[in-house]
Amino acid sequence: MYQYDELDQRLVDERVEQFRDQVARRLAGEITEDEFKPLRLMNGLYLQLHAYMLRIGIPYGMLSSVQLRKLAQITRKYDRGYGHFTTRQCLQLNWPKLSETPDILAELAEVQMHAIQTSGNSFRNVTADQYAGAATDEIEDSRIWAEIIRQWSTLHPEFSFLPRKFKIAVTGSPHDRAAVRFHDIGIVIHKAPDGEVGFEILVGGGLGRTPMIGQTIRAFLPKKHLLSYLEALLRIYNLMGRRDNKYKARIKILVFELGIEELQTLVEDEWNRNKDGPLALPQAEIDRITRQFSAPPWQTPASAPNQPVGAVHAFENPAFEDWERVNVAEHKQPGYAIVNLSLKALDRVPGDLTAAEMDAVADLADRFSFGEIRASHEQNLVFAHVRQDDLLPLWRSLGVLGLSTPNLNMISDIICCPGLDYCALASARSIPVAQRISMRFQDIKRQHNIGELRLKISGCVNACGHHHAGHIGILGVDRQGEEFYQITLGGNAGENASIGKIIGPAFASADVVDAVEAIVATYLAIREVGETFLEAYRRVGAAPFKQRLYPEPNHAVA
Amino acid sequence: MTLLVYTANRVSDGVVVFLAEDDGWLEIPRPSGVIRGADMEMRMKAVAEAAEEAAIVVSPYPIEVTDEGGEIRPVSLRERIRAYGPSIHPEFAKQWPIADKGY
Numbered sequence: 015m016y017q018y019d020e021l022d023q024r025l026v027d028e029r030v031e032q033f034r035d036q037v038a039r040r041l042a043g044e045i046t047e048d049e050f051k052p053l054r055l056m057n058g059l060y061l062q063l064h065a066y067m068l069r070i071g072i073p074y075g076m077l078s079s080v081q082l083r084k085l086a087q088i089t090r091k092y093d094r095g096y097g098h099f100t101t102r103q104c105l106q107l108n109w110p111k112l113s114e115t116p117d118i119l120a121e122l123a124e125v126q127m128h129a130i131q132t133s134g135n136s137f138r139n140v141t142a143d144q145y146a147g148a149a150t151d152e153i154e155d156s157r158i159w160a161e162i163i164r165q166w167s168t169l170h171p172e173f174s175f176l177p178r179k180f181k182i183a184v185t186g187s188p189h190d191r192a193a194v195r196f197h198d199i200g201i202v203i204h205k206a207p208d209g210e211v212g213f214e215i216l217v218g219g220g221l222g223r224t225p226m227i228g229q230t231i232r233a234f235l236p237k238k239h240l241l242s243y244l245e246a247l248l249r250i251y252n253l254m255g256r257r258d259n260k261y262k263a264r265i266k267i268l269v270f271e272l273g274i275e276e277l278q279t280l281v282e283d284e285w286n287r288n289k290d291g292p293l294a295l296p297q298a299e300i301d302r303i304t305r306q307f308s309a310p311p312w313q314t315p316a317s318a319p320n321q322p323v324g325a326v327h328a329f330e331n332p333a334f335e336d337w338e339r340v341n342v343a344e345h346k347q348p349g350y351a352i353v354n355l356s357l358k359a360l361d362r363v364p365g366d367l368t369a370a371e372m373d374a375v376a377d378l379a380d381r382f383s384f385g386e387i388r389a390s391h392e393q394n395l396v397f398a399h400v401r402q403d404d405l406l407p408l409w410r411s412l413g414v415l416g417l418s419t420p421n422l423n424m425i426s427d428i429i430c431c432p433g434l435d436y437c438a439l440a441s442a443r444s445i446p447v448a449q450r451i452s453m454r455f456q457d458i459k460r461q462h463n464i465g466e467l468r469l470k471i472s473g474c475v476n477a478c479g480h481h482h483a484g485h486i487g488i489l490g491v492d493r494q495g496e497e498f499y500q501i502t503l504g505g506n507a508g509e510n511a512s513i514g515k516i517i518g519p520a521f522a523s524a525d526v527v528d529a530v531e532a533i534v535a536t537y538l539a540i541r542e543v544g545e546t547f548l549e550a551y552r553r554v555g556a557a558p559f560k561q562r563l564y565p566e567p568n569h570a571v572a
Numbered sequence: 573m574t575l576l577v578y579t580a581n582r583v584s585d586g587v588v589v590f591l592a593e594d595d596g597w598l599e600i601p602r603p604s605g606v607i608r609g610a611d612m613e614m615r616m617k618a619v620a621e622a623a624e625e626a627a628i629v630v631s632p633y634p635i636e637v638t639d640e641g642g643e644i645r646p647v648s649l650r651e652r653i654r655a656y657g658p659s660i661h662p663e664f665a666k667q668w669p670i671a672d673k674g675y
């Protein structure tokens with residue numbers, strides 16, 4: 015895991031003291047909210063419906079048990095004893111007092127964490143595959159490159175005031191678990207036919223009110239040029255991105271307006287001027303960062319014999335078997351497995367974790383996964399390195415905590431934004447809808463029979479809940495003061511990314527769960543053997559779902 | 573007649589507050605804070621703006637409410653959620669006897 019060097023630590027410590035001074039001046043009335051707002055946003059502090067909200071960055075979603083315990087302690091001491099994992103691998107505190115935020119940041123700095131650039135028009139937390147360093151299909155560890163980008167993009171003087179926020183995600187596997195095609199820049203690590211490893215650079219993906227899928231701007235970029243190329247791309251965006259209209263300021267609009275070829279030409283010209291300059295990455299620096307992500311001391315296969323996941327304790331305990339089949343993934347090291355901790359049990363708020371649970375998860379990580387925890391963009395946690403012969407005791411311990419629901423990628427594993435229960439921008443609530451859908455589909459056997467079905471809910475068009483990328487997407491809308499929900503079908507976040515299409519008029523809150531049920535029933539009626547929801551939808555299109563949802567014209571209110 | 577109350581978030585902790593007749597900011601809207609007549613409207617607006625200037629509250633604005641026998645209830649769902657707390661956390665509910673009647 016990356017450890018701060020002296021410079022990193024000084025930078026974070028100094029920022030805490032600067033913010034302490036800014037907060038003191040705000041509390042004393044020496045600066046207005048208009049003056050203070052950009053300062054607090056640069057430190058991840060929002061003002062939401064009920065209170066301030068502090069968004070803490072978790073670079074590439076990776077936490078140590080020490081950091082997680084610190085987060086638990088902070089939520090107890092300064093907040094209300096829980097935190098919320100977001101779709102960008104961050105953690106949000108919903109109730110911090112402004113007067114105490116400098117102390118929170120100081121405590122975070124003690125464990126090499128901060129909230130710098132988790133808001134504002136600059137680079138946001140760089141995200142990566144939650145299975146990095148463990149996945150069987152991985153070409154190279156995405157965290158190494160996410161960390162190199164993090165260092166380059168933190169307080170970058172030229173790019174501190176971009177036209178709009180900027181999100182980068184990296185995957186080292188062809189199977190994209192990091193939704194890179196829905197980021198401003200998505201990076202896919204590839205191996206060329208001659209064996210050289212480099213990057214495919216995608217640009218212009220994003221959700222929000224204008225969802226777009228990223229397009230390839232460079233099919234293969236040699237490793238040493240990563241930063242010089244990103245710098246050229248960002249320079250063009252910084253100069254040409256629109257600043258006159260916040261809704262047209264993301265790079266996706268520039269890509270759309272210029273066209274990918276023209277943008278590519280501009281970027282290549284800029285890059286060719288500078289590519290061998292100071293940003294060309296020396297191998298020694300790549301090696302230094304790579305060492306920070308070396309594999310933990312796995313046991314030899316002899317002491318941890320490898321078996322296909324799912325066969326380890328089969329027939330001993332059906333509930334365990336279910337969990338192992340659904341929540342456990344293959345590991346590249348024989349004898350090991352990747353374990354997903356579901357934060358989506360029936361009665362939970364998706365992505366929330368209490369302080370007591372944080373402590374308990376940290377203890378389990380120490381015992382079973384080298385003291386390391388990952389947050390996924392699906393708002394779950396991951397233990398990346400669990401010995402296969404530890405799966406049963408780990409499952410038992412997770413069961414006690416309520417974190418072993420075998421629903422990964424199932425209909426109740428819902429991505430859900432905070433919505434109108436917290437968010438000042440919301441049009442409607444999203445969490446209660448997620449909870450009602452989970453209740454309706456609580457029979458886990460039924461979920462397993464339905465199979466993979468990604469359902470995602472946003473409380474407004476900003477789409478923090480990734481609804482456009484949901485096989486079933488739900489968007490909360492406000493119709494004359496009433497909560498309504500618009501449904502999209504056919505979205506997907508992975509390597510075969512697609513944007514969901516609106517199926518018809520929105521549903522009243524009381525009807526939206528029935529609508530989901532009707533969609534699922536339609537799928538079950540039409541599916542062919544082994545066909546997932548998304549495959550079935552792609553085969554038959556929207557018509558049968560429409561027919562079932564809107565048997566009579568204008569049955570539902572728009 | 574539309575009944576209005578000034579609301580804002582407190583600077584020091586972000587908590588939702590409502591302006592009362594005695595010019596104080598309380599966590600519960602009071603009947604005395606309900607604006608009755610143009611004079612009161614102007615005065616409450618001036619008090620709210622002064623509180624913003626003095627860094628006591630952030631972005632005050634008037635919201636529509638109903639007065640149900642002394643229970644001041646915001647009209648919009650957004651404002652009811654602000655007044656009562658997140659609908660998914662009954663343990664954090666404010667004004668629970670009123671909030672209990674639904675969001």
Ligand code: SF4
Nearest residue numbers: 431437440473474478
């Ligand atoms: S999608 Fe809208 S409601 Fe949900 S968190 Fe984002 S801004 Fe808030």
